Amino acid sequence: MASAKSGKTSEEKNIAQGFSWDEFAVELAGSASGPLNLGAACTDRHVAAGRGDAVAIRWIGRHQDRRNIGYDELAAWSGRIAAVLSELGLGHGDSVAVLLDRVPELYASALGIWKAAGVYCPLSGAFGPGPLKARLDVGQARILIASEDLYLRKLVSSRAALDGLRQVLLVRAEDATGPLPEGCLDFKALVDGATPMAAHSTKAEDPAFLHFTSGTTGTPKGVVHAHGAVLGHLMTGRAVFGLTEADVFWCTADPGWVTSTAYGVIAPLVCGATLLVDEADVEPRRWYGILHDEKVTAWYTTPTAIRTMMRFGAALARSYRDNSLRVAASVGEPLNAEAVSWGAKALGVPFLDTWWQTETGAIIIANAPGQGRRPGSMGRVLPGVEAAVVRCEDGAAQMVTDADTVGELALRQGWPAMFSRYIGGDDRVGKCCRDGWYFTGDLVRRDADGFFWFVGRADDMIKCGAQQIGPFEVEGMLMDHPAVAEVGVVSKPDLLLREVPVAFASLNPGFEAGDALRAELLSFARQELGAALAPREIHFIAELPKTSTGKILRRALKARAVAELDGNELLPDLPPCPGRFDDE
Numbered sequence: 001m002a003s004a005k006s007g008k009t010s011e012e013k014n015i016a017q018g019f020s021w022d023e024f025a026v027e028l029a030g031s032a033s034g035p036l037n038l039g040a041a042c043t044d045r046h047v048a049a050g051r052g053d054a055v056a057i058r059w060i061g062r063h064q065d066r067r068n069i070g071y072d073e074l075a076a077w078s079g080r081i082a083a084v085l086s087e088l089g090l091g092h093g094d095s096v097a098v099l100l101d102r103v104p105e106l107y108a109s110a111l112g113i114w115k116a117a118g119v120y121c122p123l124s125g126a127f128g129p130g131p132l133k134a135r136l137d138v139g140q141a142r143i144l145i146a147s148e149d150l151y152l153r154k155l156v157s158s159r160a161a162l163d164g165l166r167q168v169l170l171v172r173a174e175d176a177t178g179p180l181p182e183g184c185l186d187f188k189a190l191v192d193g194a195t196p197m198a199a200h201s202t203k204a205e206d207p208a209f210l211h212f213t214s215g216t217t218g219t220p221k222g223v224v225h226a227h228g229a230v231l232g233h234l235m236t237g238r239a240v241f242g243l244t245e246a247d248v249f250w251c252t253a254d255p256g257w258v259t260s261t262a263y264g265v266i267a268p269l270v271c272g273a274t275l276l277v278d279e280a281d282v283e284p285r286r287w288y289g290i291l292h293d294e295k296v297t298a299w300y301t302t303p304t305a306i307r308t309m310m311r312f313g314a315a316l317a318r319s320y321r322d323n324s325l326r327v328a329a330s331v332g333e334p335l336n337a338e339a340v341s342w343g344a345k346a347l348g349v350p351f352l353d354t355w356w357q358t359e360t361g362a363i364i365i366a367n368a369p370g371q372g373r374r375p376g377s378m379g380r381v382l383p384g385v386e387a388a389v390v391r392c393e394d395g396a397a398q399m400v401t402d403a404d405t406v407g408e409l410a411l412r413q414g415w416p417a418m419f420s421r422y423i424g425g426d427d428r429v430g431k432c433c434r435d436g437w438y439f440t441g442d443l444v445r446r447d448a449d450g451f452f453w454f455v456g457r458a459d460d461m462i463k464c465g466a467q468q469i470g471p472f473e474v475e476g477m478l479m480d481h482p483a484v485a486e487v488g489v490v491s492k493p494d495l496l497l498r499e500v501p502v503a504f505a506s507l508n509p510g511f512e513a514g515d516a517l518r519a520e521l522l523s524f525a526r527q528e529l530g531a532a533l534a535p536r537e538i539h540f541i542a543e544l545p546k547t548s549t550g551k552i553l554r555r556a557l558k559a560r561a562v563a564e565l566d567g568n569e570l571l572p573d574l575p576p577c578p579g580r581f582d583d584e
């Protein structure tokens with residue numbers, strides 16, 4: 001890729017100075033290229049260091065039942081699971097799908113699969129039978145570990161069609177009686193009777209986990225990561241969250257999302273902290289109680305969850321302000337400056353925005369302590385990765401170094417947590433990896449101080465006359481209006497301008513959807529953004545459509561904007577409608 005000037009600001013060079021991934025490899029594997037097993041790095045290493053008694057997982061059940069699991073118990077439990085899987089014929093690199101809610105068996109299974117050199121493929125209980133079957137097929141799962149309840153509700157009917165699946169291990173409810181479903185094995189009985197096995201001596205490049213992307217822009221992609229990704233989780237656990245053995249870390253992600261593996265399992269455990277797990281879904285009052293009562297020191301959540309908590313008001317939050325939080329961070333979607341400062345006012349710590357993707361495997365850009373913070377930005381690139389803003393001119397990618405120029409975010413290939421491959425036999429790797437760079441598909445600008453600002457996904461940019469409008473800028477401004485709770489801005493085909501921005505908004509309590517509010521919001525937008533960027537229409541909806549990971553599903557909004565055009569025969573070409581798994 002051509003470059004006019006050096007790709008880094010002097011500040012970034014300073015941050016990166018002296019940084020070496022090898023140091024992290026030596027810490028975990030004894031040498032820069034030694035055998036590295038994710039399961040052992042997260043458990044056995046701490047036991048060997050005399051920390052077996054420390055609490056690895058503090059679990060809170062849906063009905064407030066609780067369980068503390070020490071590092072020694074987790075090490076032995078995952079060793080027994082590894083032994084069972086090996087006994088069942090799990091080969092090196094075979095996939096094990098896991099369909100469990102946030103129960104202790106989920107975490108022990110992940111670690112056990114890694115110790116047995118298998119590939120951990122967690123699925124979300126929020127999916128219907130179609131998407132689950134598609135993921136089991138594409139992921140070529142050999143063994144399935146599921147709760148009996150989810151298996152019976154979602155998978156039993158497709159079992160016959162799952163050719164590659166050799167065994168199904170069911171985690172039963174404590175009070176379950178009666179025979180197991182046909183052809184299934186009892187997870188607990190097998191594991192309790194096994195003798196712990198030592199972790200396989202896997203290499204850093206051996207496959208370890210398989211996640212599907214959120215499917216925001218099209219069919220979810222299956223993305224494979226290797227054991228060496230743990231170096232990225234150790235580094236970012238420390239650099240972004242400052243994790244030590246004294247921390248209680250809570251990550252709210254759903255098990256089907258890469259965040260739940262990278263930061264809901266690996267990062268806190270490899271750093272030797274206590275991982276707090278809450279089985280329940282977002283419920284602001286419960287969440288405030290957990291943050292406060294469990295003395296959570298580091299918290300990782302999403303803009304959707306933050307907006308849900310904001311809807312409940314600052315007074316409720318302030319009553320829990322006397323908490324132990326040191327750092328609260330967000331990922332998945334842009335986090336506007338208002339939400340950042342709301343965190344500071346309501347919880348006593350600002351929300352730090354972090355940026356990464358399923359493909360990057362770990363946080364790449366962050367408002368991390370030691371890196372400086374700029375509310376509304378994604379932050380600066382972390383050490384160990386080189387980031388560039390690129391534009392395609394005359395078919396060739398050019399690195400742009402002028403501040404505030406919009407281009408695609410590209411990362412130089414080769415950081416340890418980077419994905420190894422997409423599965424499913426398509427050529428998407430060829431499309432996003434070129435000349436030693438990985439092209440992320442996200443448009444950003446970098447300011448003069450090295451902070452990256454999210455502009456939009458390349459696919460979501462609105463081409464309005466001569467203007468390119470990033471939906472996030474328009475959304476961020478509309479969110480500043482007190483009536484707006486959530487908003488998604490998408491393009492709508494237009495005969496004159498090709499595309500115009502239209503907004504779909506849900507409202508805060510106390511505001512009434514109607515023509516008066518619509519007119520007020522449109523005029524607010526024109527005043528703040530200027531007529532060229534302001535949305536041409538505002539539609540009120542009760543809830544914005546979301547992916548299973550809680551992201552605003554802009555392609556569904558786009559389809560709705562297009563549908564509003566009823567019968568117009570002179571429509572220009574519409575953006576392609578990507579394929580989807582059946583009932584997502």
Ligand code: ATP
Nearest residue numbers: 213214215216217332333334354355356357358454
């Ligand atoms: P798909 O690739 O299937 O369309 P997806 O990109 O949403 O889905 P993920 O890998 O879960 O799947 O999400 C990564 C994307 O989420 C990023 O490429 C970016 O668009 C968005 N994202 C993540 N963090 C941030 C952030 N802090 N600010 C803005 N966008 C973010």
Ligand code: MG
Nearest residue numbers: 213214357441
């Ligand atoms: Mg993506």
